Amino acid sequence: MARILMMIILILLMQSGCMDQKIVEELGFIHTIGYESIEEGEDIGKLKVTVSFPIAETLEQQTNTTVVDTPRESMLFLNQQTDKDLVLGQVRSILIGEKLAEKGVWDLIDTFYRDPVLRPTVKLSIVKSSPQQMLSKDYPNFQMVDSVIEELLTKEARLNSIPEMDIHKFAKDYLDDAIDPIAPIILQTEDGIMSEGIGLFSDDQLRTSLPEIKARVFFLLTGEFKEGKLLIKISKEENVIFSFLKNKRSIKVGINNNQDIDVNLSIDLKGFLLEYQGKKDINNEKQMAEMEGDIQDYIEKEINEILEIMKEHQIDNLGIGKYIKRKMDYQTWKNLDWPKSIDRVNIHPTVTVTIIDTGLVK
Amino acid sequence: MYINKNLSAHIKGRFDDCDDLVTKTFPELEIEVLFFGHLVGEEELNNNIVQPFSNIKNDEVKNILRRIEFKQEEDINSMVNGILEGKALVIFKNSLAYAVDIYVPKTRSVAAAEIETVIVGPKEAFIEDIGTNLSMIRRRIKSDCLKVLSYKIGTITQTKMYLLYIEGITSPVLVKELQERINNIDIKGINDLNQLIQYLDRKPLSIFPQYFTTERPDVSTSKLLEGRVICLLDGSPYSLSTPTSFFEFFQSPDDYNQRWILGTLSRALRFAALVITLFASAFYVAVSMFHYEIIPVKLLHEFIKSRSDVPFNPLIEALIIESIIELLREAGARLPSKIGQTIGIVGGIVVGTAAVEAGFTSNILIIVVSISAISSFVVPHIIMTASLRIARFIFIILASIAGFFGIIFGFIILLIHLCSIKNMGEYYFKPIAPLSLKDLKDTIIRAPYQFFKK
Numbered sequence: 001m002a003r004i005l006m007m008i009i010l011i012l013l014m015q016s017g018c019m020d021q022k023i024v025e026e027l028g029f030i031h032t033i034g035y036e037s038i039e040e041g042e043d044i045g046k047l048k049v050t051v052s053f054p055i056a057e058t059l060e061q062q063t064n065t066t067v068v069d070t071p072r073e074s075m076l077f078l079n080q081q082t083d084k085d086l087v088l089g090q091v092r093s094i095l096i097g098e099k100l101a102e103k104g105v106w107d108l109i110d111t112f113y114r115d116p117v118l119r120p121t122v123k124l125s126i127v128k129s130s131p132q133q134m135l136s137k138d139y140p141n142f143q144m145v146d147s148v149i150e151e152l153l154t155k156e157a158r159l160n161s162i163p164e165m166d167i168h169k170f171a172k173d174y175l176d177d178a179i180d181p182i183a184p185i186i187l188q189t190e191d192g193i194m195s196e197g198i199g200l201f202s203d204d205q206l207r208t209s210l211p212e213i214k215a216r217v218f219f220l221l222t223g224e225f226k227e228g229k230l231l232i233k234i235s236k237e238e239n240v241i242f243s244f245l246k247n248k249r250s251i252k253v254g255i256n257n258n259q260d261i262d263v264n265l266s267i268d269l270k271g272f273l274l275e276y277q278g279k280k281d282i283n284n285e286k287q288m289a290e291m292e293g294d295i296q297d298y299i300e301k302e303i304n305e306i307l308e309i310m311k312e313h314q315i316d317n318l319g320i321g322k323y324i325k326r327k328m329d330y331q332t333w334k335n336l337d338w339p340k341s342i343d344r345v346n347i348h349p350t351v352t353v354t355i356i357d358t359g360l361v362k
Numbered sequence: 363m364y365i366n367k368n369l370s371a372h373i374k375g376r377f378d379d380c381d382d383l384v385t386k387t388f389p390e391l392e393i394e395v396l397f398f399g400h401l402v403g404e405e406e407l408n409n410n411i412v413q414p415f416s417n418i419k420n421d422e423v424k425n426i427l428r429r430i431e432f433k434q435e436e437d438i439n440s441m442v443n444g445i446l447e448g449k450a451l452v453i454f455k456n457s458l459a460y461a462v463d464i465y466v467p468k469t470r471s472v473a474a475a476e477i478e479t480v481i482v483g484p485k486e487a488f489i490e491d492i493g494t495n496l497s498m499i500r501r502r503i504k505s506d507c508l509k510v511l512s513y514k515i516g517t518i519t520q521t522k523m524y525l526l527y528i529e530g531i532t533s534p535v536l537v538k539e540l541q542e543r544i545n546n547i548d549i550k551g552i553n554d555l556n557q558l559i560q561y562l563d564r565k566p567l568s569i570f571p572q573y574f575t576t577e578r579p580d581v582s583t584s585k586l587l588e589g590r591v592i593c594l595l596d597g598s599p600y601s602l603s604t605p606t607s608f609f610e611f612f613q614s615p616d617d618y619n620q621r622w623i624l625g626t627l628s629r630a631l632r633f634a635a636l637v638i639t640l641f642a643s644a645f646y647v648a649v650s651m652f653h654y655e656i657i658p659v660k661l662l663h664e665f666i667k668s669r670s671d672v673p674f675n676p677l678i679e680a681l682i683i684e685s686i687i688e689l690l691r692e693a694g695a696r697l698p699s700k701i702g703q704t705i706g707i708v709g710g711i712v713v714g715t716a717a718v719e720a721g722f723t724s725n726i727l728i729i730v731v732s733i734s735a736i737s738s739f740v741v742p743h744i745i746m747t748a749s750l751r752i753a754r755f756i757f758i759i760l761a762s763i764a765g766f767f768g769i770i771f772g773f774i775i776l777l778i779h780l781c782s783i784k785n786m787g788e789y790y791f792k793p794i795a796p797l798s799l800k801d802l803k804d805t806i807i808r809a810p811y812q813f814f815k816k
Contacts, residue, residue: 001565004775004779007775008775011771012764020765021651022651022652022654023650023669023675023676024649024650024654024665024666024676025666025669027666029654029666031659054662056662056663056666056667057670087654089655090655
């Protein structure tokens with residue numbers, strides 16, 4: 001016992017330098033950080049950093065903004081503007097202005113990724129306008145926009161219209177040479193915010209974006225979209241909401257002697273009709289088979305459009321490269337210079353749709 | 363020492379100034395009877411002494427003295443001790459002495475257990491009289507294998523003590539070791555078994571009780587059947603059992619009397635309570651002083667809001683509230699039960715509501731402290747509860763110094779300490795360390811009885 005006491009005292013004495021106290025009421029918990037690049041004026045080229053944190057006493061959110069050269073400086077300047085000690089441990093989402101995203105975001109992500117205080121599940125999203133405006137505007141319908149943004153992202157990710165993108169996943173995709181990262185895009189509207197599909201990156205630079213309907217097809221291809229609803233517009237008069245219960249996706253890569261790469265992308269959907277507007281008789285098997293074909297065609301068309309976009313920008317956000325990489329040795333893979341060679345790869349999408357039930361539609 | 367002449371005067375000389383010694387004489391029979399009136403039963407005295415010697419002739423006395431209950435004593439010390447133990451000493455012709463055991467202690471009757479209460483199962487508890495306690499155990503184990511060894515503890519008090527074990531189940535080494543330790547106790551006197559166990563402790567500086575005491579005869583019986591040794595002490599409504607395991611303090615007869623699934627779940631609940639009572643307040647202190655990152659975002663607002671009015675830092679705040687709870691508990695234990703209720707009201711209203719409204723503490727801390735206080739009462743043994751309370755304060759202070767690191771540090775020290783305690787050759791933290799999978803089914807869980815068979 002005496003020895004233990006000695007040990008405790010000794011260890012505590014040795015630790016007297018390790019003062020790391022952070023008493024909760026003295027802290028300002030940054031909830032959301034926004035980054036954007038300044039495009040005009042005397043500060044051109046610098047970073048504008050906006051943070052929002054809740055004031056517990058009044059249940060309001062406070063936003064502070066500063067202009068800095070590098071992301072690391074920002075905390076110093078932001079801390080000067082408030083009585084609270086700003087900390088990063090409760091950051092939930094990072095907003096990046098579209099312009100900045102086009103220039104490249106790895107520097108930023110890297111800063112966060114290396115900070116052990118930040119959880120790796122911090123959500124990352126692209127803001128079409130300015131994050132500062134988005135965070136500091138007063139919205140009539142909600143008090144604290146930062147938590148609304150977070151909840152919107154979570155909900156939309158659950159509905160598979162945007163990806164569940166956190167800094168960990170972004171960093172993982174960025175560092176993997178066989179896939180390019182993606183990020184959700186959100187938009188500031190007159191009296192709120194809304195999600196605007198997904199942004200496709202090449203390395204760490206935002207290249208283009210997919211609207212919401214295409215985004216869902218995109219997630220069918222990544223295999224993340226396991227069950228849910230798809231709105232399908234066959235023609236102007238015919239609209240189907242197809243709810244699928246099962247999505248089997250498989251990617252098969254074949255390489256022939258001439259080093260031609262063939263990729264077979266197949267999607268097998270099984271589900272039921274939730275809603276149908278049109279002239280077909282849903283109780284007629286033949287017409288249902290026709291409808292299956294229509295839905296297949298529609299999805300295939302969308303897939304081809306997505307592939308076109310990717311080929312045009314020489315990016316591979318689907319991760320087809322991962323499957324190709326497995327089929328070849330490292331040197332060949334290096335020589336392939338993925339994803340610049342994506343337009344040399346033949347990708348054949350096949351979609352099989354089975355309607356197992358016409359549901360309650362009459 | 364055998365004295366032939368004037369025996370009566372000799373013994374009375376030993377009891378000089380003991381005015382409670384009663385002397386009854388039958389002059390025509392040359393008989394003198396010495397006893398303590400308060401130790402003997404009136405009826406027994408009447409039946410064994412008064413009636414036989416009434417209305418008889420001189421020559422019949424010898425016949426009576428030959429009766430079985432008249433035991434001739436030759437040593438003067440044993441005569442004196444006999445009187446002290448409630449015997450009546452019959453002195454014939456001032457030279458021959460006979461002891462008649464008419465001891466009837468004036469004790470309370472057997473009542474329901476008050477501290478270790480159960481929902482299902484026998485209600486009776488030990489009382490202060492050792493004979494009654496022994497009979498309670500003998501009634502439960504009708505076997506000649508149940509051995510009872512008798513000792514006297516205390517050079518002055520000469521308190522009677524019994525050591526019980528079952529031959530064939532208990533290891534003889536254990537009995538011998540305990541006998542040795544008991545013989546080594548050198549004190550003037552002892553009042554309670556809970557004092558005695560502290561004399562037997564091998565690690566007196568430990569905060570944990572190293573011997574299991576219970577006031578329930580059914581628990582003692584089951585300990586005997588498990589191969590443990592039981593000690594009973596006169597004047598103490600407790601029994602001691604050894605070797606003791608840390609996990610015994612988390613078992614209740616209810617676990618065995620109810621269905622196994624309920625027994626297992628309530629045991630799990632008690633271990634959860636152990637964790638809560640040890641760490642809840644320390645966790646609060648660590649979170650509010652070091653680890654703001656782990657607060658759920660929905661709770662964050664309320665957390666800061668409740669903390670922002672408090673003038674003290676979280677450590678002082680937690681220590682104040684914990685001390686108030688300890689004050690309440692101590693006051694509640696000392697007060698007679700009729701006034702005891704006031705303490706509950708004062709504690710509940712003053713500490714609970716007013717302290718928060720006055721901005722003295724945060725209401726989250728009040729919740730944390732009350733949950734940990736409630737949890738401490740879930741542990742079935744009051745002595746273990748007290749130990750955990752002390753440990754809790756240590757954890758709070760460690761948490762304020764180094765956050766979770768401090769808590770883990772303290773936890774490791776605690777584990778090392780628990781694993782190092784040995785009790786009568788058995789490890790205190792068995793069956794976790796050293797691990798014995800076979801015994802786990804009656805430690806962490808309470809498996810169905812069919813599983814206990816080998």
